[in-house]
Amino acid sequence: MTEERSSNFLEEIIEEDLSNNRNDGRVLTRFPPEPNGYLHIGHAKSICLNFGIAQKYNGKTNLRFDDTNPTTEETEYVNSIRADIHWLGFEWDKELYSSDYFDTLYGLAVALIKKGLAYVDDSSAEEIALAKGTPTEPGIPTPFRARSVEDNLLLFENMKAGKYPDGAKVLRAKIDLESPNMHLRDPLMYRIKHAHHHRTGDKWCIYPMYDFAHGQSDSIENITHSICTLEFVPHRPLYEWFIEKLDIFPSRQYEFARLNMNFTVMSKRKLLQLVNEKYVTGWDDPRMPTISGLRRRGYTPASIRNFCERIGVAKRENLIDLSLLEFCIREDLNKTALRRMAVMDPVKLVITNYPEGKAEIMQGENNPEAEDGGGSRDIPFGPELWIEREDFMEEAPKKFFRLGPGLMVRLKNAYIVKCDDFMKDDNGRITEIRCSYIPESKSGSDTSGIHVKGTIHWVSARHAKTAEIRLYDRLFRVENPSSEEGDFKEYINPDSLTVIKNAFIEPDLGNAQPGLGYQFIRKGYFSVDNDSTPEALVFNRTVTLKDAWAKEVKKS
């Protein structure tokens, strides 16, 4: 297999490890979400990285739920995370939970106490924070730092036994209160929380902190490369300190820059606010950057994987253009989406010279990108059609290749028509366009010799079905809502959703399949929404087509 793409820095590290036969050539990564929310496109980057690297080097990837904080975690999230990873196309080796290791972790903590490297501190959260000092001033010990090993052992056991209320005591590592790295100033290992855990129930009332759970879990699983985001860089010395003092398998931590995308937000906290405060309909609202939102919007797993491949991996802060994500989904859907016709803002077109009582069935190819056009479907034609209101102009500029008085266009898959007349209501709104058709110009057997610049889509009025169509735009009006003044929610785009209640769609679209992509010709890519029923069809616009004409109009 030829690998044209150059390696990223993580792959280089692994290749170096492999060439040194570190870990006997074994590569084991893990994807470690906390089940406290839904996965988003930023997690997709991490998933593609962790699973992708393992695949590339014949390794494996564990799915590990980092569930050490019982108050935020729920089974609903566990299930959605599992589904999203599968949907993206990845298969994990083992499904594990940090909570599986609570007993082991407790034992490791006891071992540290016995070595005189951990102590129980009775200070309040405020007192501890105060005694830690600041980045420029060293911390000072609390009175409890000098406790004996025996006392610590007993106290920690009592903590586990539930003899103290929440917050009464914590277990801390005894490292260095004067370290320039704040994370080394006797970090907390355990806190008391009398809370129900989604897996361990009420068995525990003390729970390990991230720093005393994550690296240890990596080590227990013999993870070789523990890949996380940049904000954990300052934790790495602590990660390594625990491994060294505990003398356990030396997993190593590597960090990359998390994904940021413009016109959206990517923190779980903010996404949760959007959901809870009903700015969106749920975690899977098609405007959300969540995996479930993108899925409902009509994004394909391949397009997201491809996106993650294209954005690359590095250690510098980044803000990726939404246009790249859009490119990736268009690229994918262009190859596969069935072409269909739908009219969203209809105006009536009447063919005055079409023989009375005549009816025709036109043929439309399913996909011009596919071999032999991907087959074809029937499209009923008639003397009365719906066309897009924007495809007619009373006073058309010279580069407007559509309909206007005296102008000719091709009706896609049908005839060339010429506009002879039109009607307006009292408000000047066009109510009807009257055309004559060229009988010899039928698609596939055109002998008219007439060439027109424009082709427009249409739906036969007599045969049209109706559907609700939901048009989505970017969720925020500014590129980086998180960096703006004030609350990020002030920057929500008020026009992020437009609902068209009664669009006209060609009859074949009545059979539209959920999960398939459709291209509504000249309009964009669409998919069937979860809310859709055979009686009341609902489509989501995944993304528009590139629109050179819209740009042209915008310029002038």
Place this chain on the structure above:
RNA sequence: UGCCCGAUAGUAUAAUGGUAGUACGACGGUUUUUGGUGCCGUUUGUCUUGGUUCGAAUCCAGGUCGGGCAACCA
């Protein structure tokens, strides 16, 4: 005024001491029964100042700018 990470076209990302390339975007052309797609082309870049070297985006030193770190969150 501590410690850590980073800085290459508009946005990302390569070049690992030897011709600064690729993708997206933008712009222009061409093809087209989708103003889509495809194809062709154009545009714009090594944060700064020194040093090492025949040669520096790359190595070294100082500076500047951006980000992170003082949760009983992860």
